[in-house]
Amino acid sequence: MDIAALAADARAAATRANHRRLVVLAGDRDACVDAAFDVLCGADVPDEETTIVSSREGFRFERLHPKQAGELLGSTRTAVVCDAHEEFSPNVVGRLVGAVDGGGLFVLLAPPLDEWPARVGSFEKSLAVPPFSVSDVTGRFRERLVSTLRDHPGVAIANVDDGVVERDGSAPSPPDVGDRSPSVPREHSFPRLAYESCLTGDQSRALRALERLSHPGEAVVAEADRGRGKSAAAGLAAASLAAAGRDVVVTAPSYRSAEEVFVRAETLLSDLDALAGHDAEAHLLRATPTNAESGRVRFADPPTAATLPDDPDVVLVDEAAALPVRLLSSFLDAPAAGFFTTVHGYEGAGRGFSVRFRDTLDASDFTVTDAQLDEPIRYARGDPVESWAFRALLLDARPPVDPLVEDATPDTVEYRAVSPSELLADDHLLSEAFGLLVFAHYRTEPNDLARLLDAPNLELRALLHEGHVASVALLAREGGLNAETRRSMYDGARVRGNMLPDVFTSQLRDEEAGVPVGYRVMRIATHHAVRSRGLGSRLLAEVRREFDDSADYLGVGYGATPELLSFWEANGYSTVHLSTTRNATSGEYSALMLRPLSAAGAALRDRHAEWFLDRISAVLSDPLRDLDPDVARAAIRACGGARDPSLSDREWRVVVGASYGPGIYSAAPEAFRRLALAHLVSPDRAPLDARAERLLVRKVLQGRPWTPVSEELGYVSEGQCMRALGDAYKPLVDEYGTESAREERARYTE
Ligand SMILES: CC(=O)SCCNC(=O)CCNC(=O)[C@H](O)C(C)(C)COP(=O)(O)OP(=O)(O)OC[C@H]1O[C@@H](n2cnc3c(N)ncnc32)[C@H](O)[C@@H]1OP(=O)(O)O
Numbered sequence: 001m002d003i004a005a006l007a008a009d010a011r012a013a014a015t016r017a018n019h020r021r022l023v024v025l026a027g028d029r030d031a032c033v034d035a036a037f038d039v040l041c042g043a044d045v046p047d048e049e050t051t052i053v054s055s056r057e058g059f060r061f062e063r064l065h066p067k068q069a070g071e072l073l074g075s076t077r078t079a080v081v082c083d084a085h086e087e088f089s090p091n092v093v094g095r096l097v098g099a100v101d102g103g104g105l106f107v108l109l110a111p112p113l114d115e116w117p118a119r120v121g122s123f124e125k126s127l128a129v130p131p132f133s134v135s136d137v138t139g140r141f142r143e144r145l146v147s148t149l150r151d152h153p154g155v156a157i158a159n160v161d162d163g164v165v166e167r168d169g170s171a172p173s174p175p176d177v178g179d180r181s182p183s184v185p186r187e188h189s190f191p192r193l194a195y196e197s198c199l200t201g202d203q204s205r206a207l208r209a210l211e212r213l214s215h216p217g218e219a220v221v222a223e224a225d226r227g228r229g230k231s232a233a234a235g236l237a238a239a240s241l242a243a244a245g246r247d248v249v250v251t252a253p254s255y256r257s258a259e260e261v262f263v264r265a266e267t268l269l270s271d272l273d274a275l276a277g278h279d280a281e282a283h284l285l286r287a288t289p290t291n292a293e294s295g296r297v298r299f300a301d302p303p304t305a306a307t308l309p310d311d312p313d314v315v316l317v318d319e320a321a322a323l324p325v326r327l328l329s330s331f332l333d334a335p336a337a338g339f340f341t342t343v344h345g346y347e348g349a350g351r352g353f354s355v356r357f358r359d360t361l362d363a364s365d366f367t368v369t370d371a372q373l374d375e376p377i378r379y380a381r382g383d384p385v386e387s388w389a390f391r392a393l394l395l396d397a398r399p400p401v402d403p404l405v406e407d408a409t410p411d412t413v414e415y416r417a418v419s420p421s422e423l424l425a426d427d428h429l430l431s432e433a434f435g436l437l438v439f440a441h442y443r444t445e446p447n448d449l450a451r452l453l454d455a456p457n458l459e460l461r462a463l464l465h466e467g468h469v470a471s472v473a474l475l476a477r478e479g480g481l482n483a484e485t486r487r488s489m490y491d492g493a494r495v496r497g498n499m500l501p502d503v504f505t506s507q508l509r510d511e512e513a514g515v516p517v518g519y520r521v522m523r524i525a526t527h528h529a530v531r532s533r534g535l536g537s538r539l540l541a542e543v544r545r546e547f548d549d550s551a552d553y554l555g556v557g558y559g560a561t562p563e564l565l566s567f568w569e570a571n572g573y574s575t576v577h578l579s580t581t582r583n584a585t586s587g588e589y590s591a592l593m594l595r596p597l598s599a600a601g602a603a604l605r606d607r608h609a610e611w612f613l614d615r616i617s618a619v620l621s622d623p624l625r626d627l628d629p630d631v632a633r634a635a636i637r638a639c640g641g642a643r644d645p646s647l648s649d650r651e652w653r654v655v656v657g658a659s660y661g662p663g664i665y666s667a668a669p670e671a672f673r674r675l676a677l678a679h680l681v682s683p684d685r686a687p688l689d690a691r692a693e694r695l696l697v698r699k700v701l702q703g704r705p706w707t708p709v710s711e712e713l714g715y716v717s718e719g720q721c722m723r724a725l726g727d728a729y730k731p732l733v734d735e736y737g738t739e740s741a742r743e744e745r746a747r748y749t750e
């Protein structure tokens with residue numbers, strides 16, 4: 001059979017089912033490219049409906065570099081050709097498959113399949129982090145990929161070097177799923193035309209749920225895989241709300257990702273004869289006034305939208321999973337809010353939304369309604385290429401279902417080092433472990449699956465309950481760097497895969513920090529059904545035991561929250577750094593912590609913990625001025641150790657004066673700072689309540705003005721806030737005061 005005929009058959013079958021087909025052309029690169037032309041020609045795909053993603057140039061149809069693969073997200077092509085010979089990564093496949101239309105082809109140009117696992121490309125090179133080399137990187141991900149290509153329905157494989165067709169790509173005909181066309185619900189408050197604009201039944205059901213946003217106090221969460229028409233549903237809802245006079249703010253990580261919302265909203269407003277104006281530059285649609293109100297749909301970037309500019313009636317958040325929780329939380333103050341999120345994000349939006357934000361939303365004053373969009377828009381349900389991508393990239397990996405682990409306790413579980421070969425051999429184990437990591441973390445992407453299977457510096461450890469994953473930790477080996485690498489790091493070069501040594505060396509100017517060997521806990525997650533039973537702590541204790549003789553320290557860096565800081569503190573980790581820029585995905589500042597295993601590790605921890613306390617007051621008064629006071633309290637406390645406030649007699653007179661007598665804080669803020677820090681490092685020495693400690697952080701360490709501090713902390717007046725500060729220092733004077741401080745105090749108390 002020739003390749004053109006193979007392609008023609010594949011396309012005909014795809015068209016019949018409104019599905020896609022995957023055509024793999026394996027062999028020499030030039031021969032693959034020639035064969036791709038035969039495929040497109042045989043399948044009769046017009047050039048203007050084709051995109052090739054390749055590091056090469058000079059094609060007669062649209063060509064994108066693999067680095068630009070993301071540009072295809074959300075667009076629709078009849079054929080997409082992915083040249084996997086160079087610059088190939090799992091993420092690239094993930095970004096491309098969704099763009100192929102029903103009746104279209106996804107064409108993969110690959111090295112000879114038996115050789116592919118051993119081929120080293122730029123992605124594999126990126127996994128060779130110092131001190132490892134490329135020869136330490138394995139080919140398990142590609143081995144697994146090839147085996148899915150060889151046995152998944154709907155995948156045709158032709159060897160272009162010898163012309164042999166290995167598989168013809170047939171797939172069973174799709175089950176008849178009945179009529180899923182959209183309908184206009186019997187009762188509806190949005191215009192009939194909005195429902196008639198829907199393409200699937202799921203979309204019209206989602207729209208019906210979104211009608212609730214016409215009333216204050218309502219929130220709607222629409223969840224869907226890619227390409228289910230959720231942005232379009234948001235647009236239809238926005239237009240319907242605006243046509244009824246509502247002021248709708250639409251936000252998304254970028255305007256580009258919200259464009260579909262505006263396209264759909266504009267079309268509907270104009271179909272309704274309700275479009276009064278379109279200001280493309282301002283991303284604003286005006287609706288014809290009804291009942292003297294004028295409705296509009298406007299875009300605002302997330303930080304602006306978070307301020308609820310001009311008090312909108314409704315906020316619609318597209319791609320909500322990609323926004324930091326801190327920003328998402330500010331939408332809880334809107335009268336009504338719709339959240340649109342991708343469940344299996346090919347670009348790694350992960351489960352951030354449901355994991356981190358859902359509880360907050362449920363606990364808010366909103367009545368929350370869920371809408372799920374399952375029916376794909378671009379192709380019919382049951383598409384074999386989508387299910388191949390899900391399987392090959394584990395996009396549908398999930399933790400074990402609750403009943404399998406819900407009886408797990410630290411006494412029932414078994415600690416296991418799970419090797420990459422074991423993961424490769426056991427798809428269930430792989431899916432459970434990877435699924436737990438995906439569910440629990442903000443960004444886990446297809447490239448992470450390849451890292452897990454092939455990166456030489458990573459180790460997976462798990463607690464298994466009756467063979468199922470209850471808790472998992474991914475560790476990265478760091479440090480052990482030679483003098484040359486350390487010097488170049490000190491001089492500003494980026495050294496991959498060594499996050500903690502890199503921060504210590506390049507930012508904190510410690511050239512020796514890369515000498516000891518550490519394991520950084522990159523990720524840790526306990527199954528949601530069994531959290532807070534001590535499993536996470538048991539896992540960390542086992543890791544500690546295992547690496548006690550082979551490493552100098554264990555470390556971690558993560559978006560700091562008070563709860564996580566206390567979890568790590570309880571497990572013996574000490575704060576050594578707080579980053580001064582917010583993490584782009586979690587919106588939190590990162591905390592770096594260490595737990596020594598050897599004398600060298602202890603020396604590293606001790607000197608960095610001390611430097612941390614030396615600088616934290618100044619840092620809090622400048623770059624970390626907006627750090628949450630509870631994060632500051634927990635981070636300083638978790639530093640451990642003790643701090644001597646070392647106040648001079650004169651400084652004590654001011655502090656005693658301001659607490660027990662008539663003096664004032666502003667006479668010598670620095671003295672108050674040292675004492676505040678001494679207290680926050682060892683808060684148990686002179687217990688203060690949480691509000692008093694927040695006052696120490698906000699006023700004394702962060703140097704904020706009295707008015708906002710007093711409002712934020714709920715004091716009835718500034719005067720009361722000032723007195724509260726004086727009162728907070730009384731127990732500190734009692735605990736830390738020197739002989740002369742006590743004498744000074746006696747003047748007011750005796
Ligand atoms: C590098 C990193 O990965 S940091 C990010 C850590 N991972 C995550 O945030 C994923 C989601 N969370 C989880 O999977 C778990 O909550 C873990 C891994 C943080 C803790 O695992 P668990 O098995 O619950 O730990 P364990 O039972 O030993 O300790 C729980 C204690 O940690 C603290 N804690 C940490 N995070 C939380 C949280 N989100 N909610 C409640 N308590 C928490 C509490 O002090 C808790 O004690 P408590 O139950 O008495 O209130």
Ligand SMILES: Nc1ncnc2c1ncn2[C@@H]1O[C@H](COP(=O)(O)OP(=O)(O)OP(=O)(O)O)[C@@H](O)[C@H]1O
Pocket residue numbers: 073074075076098197198199203224225226227228229230231232233260342377378
């Ligand atoms: N009601 C509709 N009318 C016209 N086109 C639609 C409609 N719904 C969806 N589409 C088209 O289907 C495609 C997918 O829709 P949309 O972008 O809304 O999906 P999504 O679930 O947000 O997916 P993604 O996450 O991939 O952006 C888009 O090209 C869009 O133009």
